[in-house]
Amino acid sequence: AEVYLVDAADEADARGEPASLTAALDRTVARGGEPAWVDGEIYARIADESQTRLVRVETDGTVERVFEAQGRDRAMAGVDVADDGSTAVVVLSDPTEGTDLYAVDVDDLDAATEPDSFRRLTRVNESLVDEFAVPEARRVEWESNGWTLDGVLYHDPEIDPESGDHPLVVAIHGGPMSYDEPVFSFGHAALTSRGYLVFRPNYRGGTSRGREFTAELTGKWGTAEVDDIAAGVESLADRGWVDPDRVFGHGFSYGGIAQGFLVTQEPDLFAAAAPEHGIYDIRSAFGTDDTHVWMEAEFGLPWENPEAFDASTAILDAGNIETPLLVMAGGEDWRCPPSQSEQLYVAARKQGVDAELVVYPDEHHNIGDPDRAIHRLEKILDWYETHDPAVEAESGN
Numbered sequence: 001a002e003v004y005l006v007d008a009a010d011e012a013d014a015r016g017e018p019a020s021l022t023a024a025l026d027r028t029v030a031r032g033g034e035p036a037w038v039d040g041e042i043y044a045r046i047a048d049e050s051q052t053r054l055v056r057v058e059t060d061g062t063v064e065r066v067f068e069a070q071g072r073d074r075a076m077a078g079v080d081v082a083d084d085g086s087t088a089v090v091v092l093s094d095p096t097e098g099t100d101l102y103a104v105d106v107d108d109l110d111a112a113t114e115p116d117s118f119r120r121l122t123r124v125n126e127s128l129v130d131e132f133a134v135p136e137a138r139r140v141e142w143e144s145n146g147w148t149l150d151g152v153l154y155h156d157p158e159i160d161p162e163s164g165d166h167p168l169v170v171a172i173h174g175g176p177m178s179y180d181e182p183v184f185s186f187g188h189a190a191l192t193s194r195g196y197l198v199f200r201p202n203y204r205g206g207t208s209r210g211r212e213f214t215a216e217l218t219g220k221w222g223t224a225e226v227d228d229i230a231a232g233v234e235s236l237a238d239r240g241w242v243d244p245d246r247v248f249g250h251g252f253s254y255g256g257i258a259q260g261f262l263v264t265q266e267p268d269l270f271a272a273a274a275p276e277h278g279i280y281d282i283r284s285a286f287g288t289d290d291t292h293v294w295m296e297a298e299f300g301l302p303w304e305n306p307e308a309f310d311a312s313t314a315i316l317d318a319g320n321i322e323t324p325l326l327v328m329a330g331g332e333d334w335r336c337p338p339s340q341s342e343q344l345y346v347a348a349r350k351q352g353v354d355a356e357l358v359v360y361p362d363e364h365h366n367i368g369d370p371d372r373a374i375h376r377l378e379k380i381l382d383w384y385e386t387h388d389p390a391v392e393a394e395s396g397n
Helices: 124-131 186-192 211-215 224-238 254-265 292-299 306-311 314-320 340-349 370-386 389-396
Strands: 036-038 039-045 052-055 063-066 075-081 087-094 099-107 136-144 148-156 166-172 197-202 242-252 271-278 323-331 355-360
Touching: 036 075, 039 075, 039 148, 039 292, 052 075, 087 314, 099 124, 148 186, 148 224, 166 186, 166 355, 186 197, 186 370, 186 389, 224 242, 224 254, 242 254, 242 389, 254 271, 254 314, 271 370, 314 340, 323 340, 323 370, 355 370
Parallel strands: 166 197, 166 242, 242 271, 271 323, 323 355
Antiparallel strands: 036 039, 039 052, 052 063, 075 087, 087 099, 136 148, 148 197
């Protein structure tokens, strides 16, 4: 997604062609990154090096990154500017402080550090963060196939990752055209408060690092992301931060899809996995979901290019499944139909692997009902504990 300048002349014949102002930047506009006009300049949020940040765009195509005061340890979830152009309000998501509104003078957006005009307007989760331990976050890097990759590692404030041998949950982002950055998350807290480190890898095929990085996965699912995620886990294990026998899969949408590839291509990686709302057979999914136009653009048609569809289908390698699977789906999910989860579940059971299928009636491509959201977290936590080798060994003793 790019920022375009469109001629608004009343007569169609008098209008020029829409012109992209950010094409040369090679960065996508962040999700929900609606541009804001301020005195002839445009402000927009972009995805840039695993971070959502603010840029100022001139009508001649000049782009400048601004608001360095944000830092790299919190995410910008939204921005708006007052009608008079004097004040900007940003939504910042901080892993330890919560997600809140902050104000800053537009004239101070070029400041390298927090200016005097920068002020916090809300403390939505103040009582929560005061009472409960919320996770801290750090960025980590590793190498994979010639690329230097990065991700975010969350941990309980009382736990030092470098002290070693911690259980690890690999939380894989969806999309795959997306990315992870440090944010405030109840889901992360549910895991870190129980001793897990939570690793969110930014694998090739995601966004924020340009077209070449995203194209690494286009039309060839089950390749780059498998290598990158496995290499990230290996890197953390090599540092002595995690116990390689206590690594667990976690992820929704493409995060579920990626787990399908990981458990069929890297069967020793996870002690247990919980793929949610994924697609595991893109040929049988074609026409049953709401993404057939996207799938055709990426893979062609299944009867014209069956090899591409088969190469990106995890279920064809189900004979390699050894990992206990908690497979979850929404009964009304049109993005990743529940029949896909049923296929993965049945395949695992046919392999004699411990597996459980949970389908939430009336839920779409999310879990919106609060009671079901709590049930989902409880099921995942129980699944990890049930298949944790350390817990099994302790029970045996």
